[in-house]
Amino acid sequence: MKRTKLALALAVIGIGAQAPQAWADQASELDRVEVTGSNIKRSIKQEKALPVSIIRTEDMSKQGFTTVEQVVNSLASNQSNLVGASSVQSVSGGASYAGLRGFDPQYTLVLLDGRRVANQAISGIATDLNAIPLSAIERIEVLRDGASALYGSDAIGGVMNFITKKSYQGMTISGEALATAHKGGDSANVSVLGGVGDLAKDGWNAYGVLAYQKSQAIKTVDRAFATKNQSLSPITYPANFLYQSKGNPGDGNVYNASMPGCRPPYSTPKDATICGEKTWLFMDLTPEVEQFTANGKLSKQFGDHLLTAQYLGSRNISITRIGPTPMQSVATLTAGVNKYFPTVLPDGTPVTPGATAVLNLRSDPLGPRSTKSTSDTQRLALNLEGLLGGWDYRTGAAYSSNKTTINYKSGYVNSEKIEQALLSDQINPFGDSSAGAWDSVELKGDGWVSKYETALADFKASKEIFALPAGNVAAAIGGELRHEKLDSQIQDLAQYAIGSGIADSKSTKGSRNISALYLEAEVPVIKGLDLQLAARYDKYSDFGKAFNPKVAFKYQPTAQILFRGSASRGFRAPSLFDVFQPDAKTYTNGNDLNDPVRCPNGTPANGGDKTDCGTTFFAKQGGNRNLEPERASSLTFGVVIEPVKEITASVDFWWTTIHKVIGVLDNDLIFQDPVKYADRFVRVDPGNPYSKLDYVSTPTENLGNLSAAGLDASFAWRLPKSRFGNFAINLDGTYTSKFTQQVEAGGRYYSRLSQWNNGLQPIVRWKHSLGFNWSMGNWSALLAQNYVSGYTDYKGTSNVKPYSNWNLSSTYLWQKKLSVTAGVKNLFDQEPPFSNQNKFFQKGFDPILADPVGRAYFLKASYKL
Numbered sequence: 001m002k003r004t005k006l007a008l009a010l011a012v013i014g015i016g017a018q019a020p021q022a023w024a025d026q027a028s029e030l031d032r033v034e035v036t037g038s039n040i041k042r043s044i045k046q047e048k049a050l051p052v053s054i055i056r057t058e059d060m061s062k063q064g065f066t067t068v069e070q071v072v073n074s075l076a077s078n079q080s081n082l083v084g085a086s087s088v089q090s091v092s093g094g095a096s097y098a099g100l101r102g103f104d105p106q107y108t109l110v111l112l113d114g115r116r117v118a119n120q121a122i123s124g125i126a127t128d129l130n131a132i133p134l135s136a137i138e139r140i141e142v143l144r145d146g147a148s149a150l151y152g153s154d155a156i157g158g159v160m161n162f163i164t165k166k167s168y169q170g171m172t173i174s175g176e177a178l179a180t181a182h183k184g185g186d187s188a189n190v191s192v193l194g195g196v197g198d199l200a201k202d203g204w205n206a207y208g209v210l211a212y213q214k215s216q217a218i219k220t221v222d223r224a225f226a227t228k229n230q231s232l233s234p235i236t237y238p239a240n241f242l243y244q245s246k247g248n249p250g251d252g253n254v255y256n257a258s259m260p261g262c263r264p265p266y267s268t269p270k271d272a273t274i275c276g277e278k279t280w281l282f283m284d285l286t287p288e289v290e291q292f293t294a295n296g297k298l299s300k301q302f303g304d305h306l307l308t309a310q311y312l313g314s315r316n317i318s319i320t321r322i323g324p325t326p327m328q329s330v331a332t333l334t335a336g337v338n339k340y341f342p343t344v345l346p347d348g349t350p351v352t353p354g355a356t357a358v359l360n361l362r363s364d365p366l367g368p369r370s371t372k373s374t375s376d377t378q379r380l381a382l383n384l385e386g387l388l389g390g391w392d393y394r395t396g397a398a399y400s401s402n403k404t405t406i407n408y409k410s411g412y413v414n415s416e417k418i419e420q421a422l423l424s425d426q427i428n429p430f431g432d433s434s435a436g437a438w439d440s441v442e443l444k445g446d447g448w449v450s451k452y453e454t455a456l457a458d459f460k461a462s463k464e465i466f467a468l469p470a471g472n473v474a475a476a477i478g479g480e481l482r483h484e485k486l487d488s489q490i491q492d493l494a495q496y497a498i499g500s501g502i503a504d505s506k507s508t509k510g511s512r513n514i515s516a517l518y519l520e521a522e523v524p525v526i527k528g529l530d531l532q533l534a535a536r537y538d539k540y541s542d543f544g545k546a547f548n549p550k551v552a553f554k555y556q557p558t559a560q561i562l563f564r565g566s567a568s569r570g571f572r573a574p575s576l577f578d579v580f581q582p583d584a585k586t587y588t589n590g591n592d593l594n595d596p597v598r599c600p601n602g603t604p605a606n607g608g609d610k611t612d613c614g615t616t617f618f619a620k621q622g623g624n625r626n627l628e629p630e631r632a633s634s635l636t637f638g639v640v641i642e643p644v645k646e647i648t649a650s651v652d653f654w655w656t657t658i659h660k661v662i663g664v665l666d667n668d669l670i671f672q673d674p675v676k677y678a679d680r681f682v683r684v685d686p687g688n689p690y691s692k693l694d695y696v697s698t699p700t701e702n703l704g705n706l707s708a709a710g711l712d713a714s715f716a717w718r719l720p721k722s723r724f725g726n727f728a729i730n731l732d733g734t735y736t737s738k739f740t741q742q743v744e745a746g747g748r749y750y751s752r753l754s755q756w757n758n759g760l761q762p763i764v765r766w767k768h769s770l771g772f773n774w775s776m777g778n779w780s781a782l783l784a785q786n787y788v789s790g791y792t793d794y795k796g797t798s799n800v801k802p803y804s805n806w807n808l809s810s811t812y813l814w815q816k817k818l819s820v821t822a823g824v825k826n827l828f829d830q831e832p833p834f835s836n837q838n839k840f841f842q843k844g845f846d847p848i849l850a851d852p853v854g855r856a857y858f859l860k861a862s863y864k865l
Contacts, residue, residue, distance in 0.1 A: 051564070051636065051652055051712075053077070053142040053732070057134055062782045063807040064825040064858040066176060066189055066213060067291075068129045068137070069096040072160070074786050076734045076767045077144050077712060080105060081848055093122035093404040094287060094318025094373040096129045100144065100158040101656065101708060102739060102752075102763040104663070106575060107157035109147070112312065113164055115458070116482075117379060118400040121450035124486065124577020126154070130316040131377035131402065133293035135174070135191040135211040138165045144712055146634030146656065148570035149534040149550035152480070152516055156570040156632045156658060164310070167205035167299055168195035174862035181829060181855040183222040185286065189213035199299055208296035217288040217319070220280045220842070223852050225831050228844035231592055232276025234615050235326040236267045237364035239429040240274045241333075242609055243345065245355035250345050254610040257430040259346040266364060273346060274610060279323030282368035285842050285852045288319040305386030312379040312400075321368040322841060325413040325499040326360075328611065329692070331422040333357045333429075340428045359422065360611055361429050365438040369411040369499060375404045393461040399454070406448040406502075414443040414496045415503065447494035448502055452576070456482040462520075471524030478518050485511040486576040501586030508623065510580035513541040528556045538571065542579075543629050546571040562640045564652075570632030574624075578662055578700050583622030585695055588667045589759075589839045593617055595693050596674035596681070606690045618695035619667055620682070628702050632658045638712075648716045655709045660702040665743055668759025668839075670696050704742025707749070708763075711735050725776030733768030755792035759839065762791040764849065781810045782823075788849055794837035801833035803850050809858075821860040829855035 053075070060071045072078050080099030097105030110117060110127035120128035140162055147155035171194040178187045195207025220226045234240060238258045245251040255273050262268050262275035270276030293314040300307045335341045335355045343351055383396035418441045421427040427437045460478030467473070487509045494502050518536035525531055532552040539545050552566035593615065594600070598608025638652030670677045680698070685691035712734050719727040740749040741760070750757045754765045766789040774781045787804035809823025832850030840847050 051143065051145045051566075051638065053144065055140040055142065057137045057139065059782075061134075061176075061860065062809045062811060062821055062823065063784050064178060064809065064823055064856065066134065066178070066187060068132045068134050068162070071134065071140065072098050072129055074769055075142065076732045076769050077101060077142065077158075079763060079767065079849075081761050093120060093128075093375050093406065094130065094289065094316060094320075095120045095123050095375070097123075097126045098129060098160050100142070100160070101654070101710070101734070102736060103157040103656075103658075103706075103708070106154060106572065106662075107658070109151055109155040109159045111151075111159060111161040112379065113310070113381070113383075114161060114394075115381060115396070115398050116400070116454055116456065118377065118402045118452045118454040119575065119577065120375065121402045121404040121452040121486070121488070122373070122375075122406065122448065124450075124452065124581060125575055128316070128375060128377070128402065130289075130291065130375065131314050132162050133209070133211050133291070133295060133312075133314055135189075135193070136164050136209045136293065136295035136312070137162050139163050144652070145566055145636055145654070146550075146568045146570045146632065148548040148572075148632070149536045149568055150518065150520070152514075152536060152538055152548075153546075153572045156572055156630075156634070156656070164295065164297065165207065167197075167199045167297075168193060168207035169198060169205070170195065171865040172862055173865070174860070176858060176860040178825070178856050178858040180853055181857070182853075184216050184218035185853045185856065187213065187215035199301055203301040204299060206296070206298045209294070211291075211293045213289075213291045215286075215289045217321070218285040218852060220283045220285050223285060223854070225834065226285055226842060226844045226852060227280060228834060229836050229838070230278070230280050230843050231614070231838070232268065232270045233279050233323070233326065233362075234270060234274060234276060234611055234613075235328055235360045235362055236262070236275045236277040237324065237362040237429075238263060238267075238275070238431060239359045239361035240611070241357035241359050241429075242611065243355060243357055245352040248352040248355070250347070250349045250352075251355075252609065255346050257342045257346060263364075271610075277323065277362055280841075280843065282321065282323045283841055284321045285847070290317040291315065303386075304388070305384065308381075308383045310379075310381045310383070312377070314377045316373075316375045316377075318373045318375075319370060319409065320373075321370045321411075323362070323368060324366060324411060325363040325369055326616075327362065327413065327418065327498055328360050329358050330361055330498075331359050331419045331429075333359065333422065338423070339425050340430055342430065359429050361422075363411065363413050363418075363438065363441075365433070366411045366413070366442055370409040372407040372409045373404060374407065375402060377402045388461075391461040391463045393459070395457075395459040397455075397457040401451060401453045403449070403451045405446055405450075407446050408444055408493070408497055408500065410442070410444065412443040412500060413498045414441050415498045416496050417441040418498070443493065443497050445493045446491050447497055447500055448488070448490055448505075450486070450488040453485045453487075454482065456480060460518075468524055470526050470529070473524070474522045476520040480514075480516045480518075482514040482516075483511065484514070484576055485509075486580055488580065488582050490582055499587075502582065502584045504585045504620075505582040508580040508582050510576050512543075512576065515539045530554050532566075540573050543573040546573075546629070560642050563638070564640070565637040566635070568634050570630075570634060570658075572630040572632070572662075574627040574629065574662055577623065578627055579623050579625055581621070581623035581700060583620060585618045585620045587616045588619045588696065592838055593667070593671050596671065597690060598693070608690075612693070617667075617693055619698050620695045621664060621698050622700065624700045627662055627700065628660050630658055630660050630662060630702075632656060646718045646720065648714075650712075650714045652712045653709075654711065656707075658706040660745070661704060661706045661741065662700060663703050664698045664700060665703065666759035667696055667698060669743060670698070672758065702745065704745050704747055705749075706741040707738060708736065708740075709738040711737070725774050725779075728771075728773040730771045730773070731768060732770075733766060735766050736763055737765075739763040754789070756794040756796070756837065761839070761848065764788045764791055778813045779810065780813075781808075783808050790833070793835055794839065798836065800835045800846065803830070803833050805830045805851070817864045819862045821858075823858055825856045825858065826851070826854055 079102040098108040100108045105126040117127045143159040175190040191211035197205040199205040256275040267275040297310045379400035381398035385394040458480040462476035464472040489507045490505045516538045520534040523531045534550040550568035554564045556562040595612040599613040635655045640650040683691045715731040717729045739753045770785040772783040790802040805826040811821040832845035835846045
């Protein structure tokens, strides 16, 4: 197909560092396609101003990206707050999510070939990007607009539609190896793609993809910048202990019997009497990941009708390692009874007979806590589409499931056995124990097995129904039936797993049915002005009904300029995980907190001691069956220009407001205002306001409203052909001008724009991808920059500098069979900028916005037999 003018340029605008031809060049003029953002099929020449970015995975792989997560995180419009590295500190099953416009993952709907995929079963809020194999994906269509009127709940922030190949003939073997310039983080992958049958000539095609990938973990000690801003934990090995002697010398003080030497390098003096643990010496920055995937599609043409059956299966194994198990007040030893009780305190004070020692101990002899998360996704889809009575129709059914298992691989301690082992002197908390003593209290096995299932059937049809003076009116109608089910089973073993985050959790389950009816029309009002009208009616078995309309326009007064805009309402029902998440008592996301009663302003008081200061506490989270649905409204307005055929540029302004946002109150806010949130502090003895803090309550709840605004900008310049080859420059950027949210209904708004604010993560003001493309004959090259702007740091005393890295690669194609790409990721070995945040286990930088890998060299080859 020859390149159309502005119409085709609009369909592919916003692809950043990718080649501007995109996929449309491969279609014939009679091809009728459905692009994400509309249910109406038209020829590709009729496609106009859709706010859709189209990304070819083949082009993204030239930057060294090997996973869907890496591709999505490079997009300017994406600012996800949950990535694969997040699993190091949270029980997430190794999941990674999309987050368009900086909204949480639940507001970005992820589709595979236009249909939903089951949510990840542990985190439960959205589809895990790791469940989608990059090797099976041909392109990604990103709708940067609220789409609840078209796709229903979860599409408030936008839609990412992952499109697999329609058909394939022959066999292609591909492989890639990546080696880092620093220790850790190497990866390799291999895939085999094979297919038979010519869909156009034979009327059928069958193809399949098998792929395997493995990535090494990166340890904290392997990156010097990650050892900065670390703090010592007061829970150590050998144990710190609270000495109690009924008013005798030393009573109420905290000591460590190994002072002043402690146990280097893992523990060192924290102050004059106790040791502090260097937990980061045990931890990973990124997990060890192994992925197996299989994808197959069988297609059969019947005249104007096409029947397809598709299977997708993936297994993602993530192994994380964090500090040894912390055991606070794990046991109380008695002088004269327990043989390991010191006879003299570190300051030389003799121990009083009958005195007690309350132990705060870590399980260093067992090594780090290692968790293995296995996430299995299965999906089977049947689809029938074609032309019937002048209507383009599509109908089908799909079943998908995600089963995630959390396994305690090593380093965990059985709460029942450890106390008895300490009281019986089987384990020495102050030094070495006999061989096998610690092994006898180790806990291994599955702790949490959760399954999320989605079954659906749908139908839609579109047609040009009548003519107006300005053109034909097209309409679409469709419906969907969907069943969702969550079965979250906490294993008996988990109740004894100290430091697992789910020791006090109980199994839960829930399900729902959803039915929907939607309508869409495209109306040519006058020459160059079209309206898109859409509406969707959803009925939930547990959260009632919702009606979401949308109106959009596109106006092209000349061939060189086009205006577009939209207004829509959105709706999001609480997810099954929001409602049925098991209660879990995990650690606060911050380890420098003080009990406001027992350690106000960092000084022990009211019966408190050092163990109540500068430490980590428990936070209890869980689902809420009293949640209300979220409502949203969105506006967009944009302009696209093509002053000459070589240059295309666009700017799209957007505004989104979400009401009754569902989330969790950050513990920073709770600890900073203990009077206001007094009911959130739950004591060990509820009748004694000065007793030890058991946990802070942070359930899932409706927090208030969120308001965000910004613009998406794109620029593409295709330079004239020359004897030096073909050159192109692409820029794709998102500028956020507002991002404020409440943490309670009617409360104050906190701005997250370009700053940490009371524990709320920052939204960067500007993010872009810039690409310089060159090709000549069988050779091509790409130089790409991925950039995020700086922001005010967590403690507000400094700024986090902007972060960018450059990726360079060159590709050679031999006889259209062999393709070889060699390149460098992070060409200048840019380290993540320093951050003083302490919300994540990874310190010294921001693990969400920056990549700790550093420079890496990659070589990729594929051969078509």
